[in-house]
Amino acid sequence: MKIDLILRNGHVWTMGEPGRTHALGILGGRIVAVGDDATGLEADQVVDLGGRTVVPGFHDAHAHTGRFGLGLTQLDLSDATGLDDIYQRVVRRAADLPDGAWLIGHSYEPAGYGGGHPRRVDLDRIAPAHRVWLKHRSEHMGVGNTLVLEDAGVFGIDQVRGGIIERDGAGEPTGLLQEQAQALVNDLLVPVAVRELVEAIGAAHQRYVAEGLVACQEAGIGGGWIGLSPVELAAYQTALREGKLRVRTTLMPAYETLRELNGHDTDELELGLDLGLTTGLGDPMLRLGAVKIFADGALASRTAAMTDDFSNEPGNRGVLQLEPEELRGRIIRAHRSGWQVATHAIGDRAVGLAIDAYREALTRWPQADARHRIEHCSVTTPEHVSALAELGVVPVLQNYFIHTLGDAVLSNVGPQRRDWVYRLRSLLDAGIPAAGSSDRPVADGAPLKAIQRMLTRRTAGGQAFSPHEAVSFEEALRCYTVNAAHSAFLEHQLGTLTPGRLADVVVLAEDPTAVPTDSLDQIGIAATIIGGQPAHDPDDLLG
Template sequence: MADTAPTARAMGVLHGRIVGFDDYILHLPAKRTLDCASAVVVPGFGDSHNHMAWFGQSLAELDLSGCRTLDELYDAVSRFALDLPEDAWVVGSGYDDTVMGGHPHRSGLDQSAAGRPIWLKHRSGHMCAVNTEVLERTGIADGSVAAPEGGKIVRDADGPTGLLEEQAQKLVTAMVVPYPVTDLTDAIGAASAVYASEGLTHVVEAGIGSGWIGRSPVELAAYVEARRRGVLKTRVQLMAASDALHPLQSNSADGITFGLDLGIASGFGDDHVRLGAMKIFIDGSLIGRTAAVTEPFCDHGHGTGSFQLSLEELTQRIVDAHCSGWNVAAHAIGDAAVDLALDAFAAAQQKLPRPDARHRVEHAGMVRPDQLSRFASLRITPVPQPHFLFEVGDTMAAAVGTEREPWVYRHKSFLDLGVRVPGSSDRPVASGAPLLGMQSMVTRRTSGGTTLGPQERVDAETALRAYTVDAAWTAGEEDRRGTLESGKLADFVFLSAHPAEVPPDGIGEITVLATVLEGSCVFGQDYLNELLATHHTTVQSPSHLERQKG
């Protein structure tokens, strides 16, 4: 839809594609017509950074997000364990030490589930707590196993506390992965059903195949199987974890020295399951104070976080992947990590100019003023998570202090420099409903009622654009989705109201009435059934917001 026609009264769909609007299609015969009355139709939402299999698995795990004290957590573990077989693991996720006043200790966990192995994942995903049974099985308890590079086994006067940070988590995951493809397929299907109910038609899975984030070396097969079984209700672009890539032999003229076998790289696949960027972890998390920062945090021991690997190895992986044709997604939260990512991207482009590359900095949690222009000049896309501001904004503010608070999860500052900012969630680290994310972009309000970085607020139209137009562009798929235009995929969402036509605090309360993927309903069939055999559909699109950007 052109700038001069941002809205339409009718939209035609044929064979999964949009074929036209208003007078162009109203005279044509239609198999079905819908009159959605006061509802609004917008392009399907995209989430540029989520963890789909992880979230799907968490739906069957003990949910610890509501625990406000350690005693509540220990009690929840005890109750959950009662319904498990004697030899089953107790697996929980979503606990927040900043809310409970500390991390679970192995001694408390030992009393909660007599003898069973207990594995509790922090909400950030960058640390976990385990009991003595797990410490013994991994070899941590007797000191026979040390933390791998980029990881930490936390200890007190009595030995390991049970807290494992960053790469040290692999000591636990090594005992449970790889998960069966069947289990992963079920988890993906469960997650996809939730996503469809929230209006999501496309998501980017931020790391599969290897490392502490991967579920299986053959994880891609689970997404293919989910599609084959018909349970994948969302288009998915998959990031390959950097640990899954390896040196390759090819003709010297090809320059492909690093990647996956057969030369598979970013872009391989189809409109439903496609391979995206290489995902590389540079640092840790701001929530856990393991993000790499140039100046110490204001709490938690006043440390400066850590890097996942040596600076040389991180840089080399980024340069090698770039030169081998990959887009690169660099997880960088602290400003020191952002420095490394930007330096590595600059080195990569100097070695082999690729003006069409769409490299990204995942999270970009702390970006100094002097770093903003480098994003623009290097054509790097930041991928922040706006709803972090609501869910963990208060603890982030405490970590960075008043002086650095304006640097946290920026948005408008990037837009002012012509840099696109797509919408994303990092689910299950935070709630993933796109409308909640849009609300946080507009208000930047924390759960404690503080407005964090008010100068970075954007209007509702811009927020909607982030989850549609800019999410599609960041994935390199702006020619197929992101706007409602003739020839594009018929992915759209029926809403009870337009985000720009409700109060800012009400955006998250807008109801998703139905979600349509490639012309087929994947959520809200009952709603659409009520509309059948009536007249035409009213549509609105943020396509008029589309601007030419670098």
């Protein structure tokens, strides 16, 4: 038999049987042979890897590609050194924009520069003729100037359910809007045009393949404060048709996109997309995944729903974006209608509510393999860990948060709860297939950066963050390959380099086991192969 491609003379981590080997054989976009079985075949092309390390393509189980792609043309504040620096950048960007235009910035982080949030009055002073909206790194809050707040109707609103409008001592809005209060501004910015989204997806995916990503899961499209357009799926279809969708994509519709279905009484499809579409429709290149439900906020902004007060803000236990009974109802209805459910739950109270709802749903309406998820699953008690294992719930984690948000998070949760935050080792030891992800653009999405933090567990400020939760490189790699595929019911297609699986391969420029752990994030991507075809080949390794 003559096949398409043989990759030989490599150090191949198959993440399946036979473990590690030296060669791969590819035909029709799939792995057909490994090791000696591969080198014993004829092929149209044979590539000598020169001893390079080969791993399954990385899979980001939770990202926001549209927002990341749009952010590539917005004002990047991720490396701002303080409020003065932020304000100077706003002034420079405003000089290039016509009066009345939107000036959107993203990724500012007070913990990174030791200051507070930008303020409405200061934004009014430096950019009075522009609509200024600056998004916090977490994407769970943002600051607007007066023009934005007036357009959004903020001055006529007392509070927003599931959100916070911060006010000064005189009761005036400071400009900071948290959680669901952001929807007031988001409603001014959406829908984003399909053409603009297509270009954003294309730009984002160009970055993804250069980082070794072959698959990602879009955590909330089409509705709610996270969605960018009610026809967002059309943008992904268009990107696929035009060759701009370069990474395998699983789309997670926001719960707000679902509606009552009027099928037969015995169908038990009470809630869904038109025609009864649910999780799994599509193919490995573009498909529907879980439905996304928001329970709470974020740790860095102290809006995650906690059982006890944040240690540095007495009286604040965060925010539930839905009342507990409404959250329970949404989860149960989605489960009954055949959806895999992905609940954003960060604080221990929110995690507990999601687990309770999953338990009730699975008890009253059993499914053999519902494989529900908790997105972030950041603060988990020992009891939560046991329940996740018992119920088969998949935690989808973002370990790069340890670096970018860790200093603020440690301050917010205090020493008594730090061992519950951003677990990994204890989840894997309990037999839980925790999936790796980035939450991009909240954090840098390069998988090797997250994998490094799974091993080192140090914050940007140098603090050790529960080092007993560290794992090995192979375990971290499993989170970003095998477990990520499992989280989307794709384990029979992706995640391992074994016969029958799709030929989604990453060639690393260096051996990750031979470099210092602190240098893992410096390893280059020599090639990314998706479906047996080169998606990224900067040095023409594949010819």
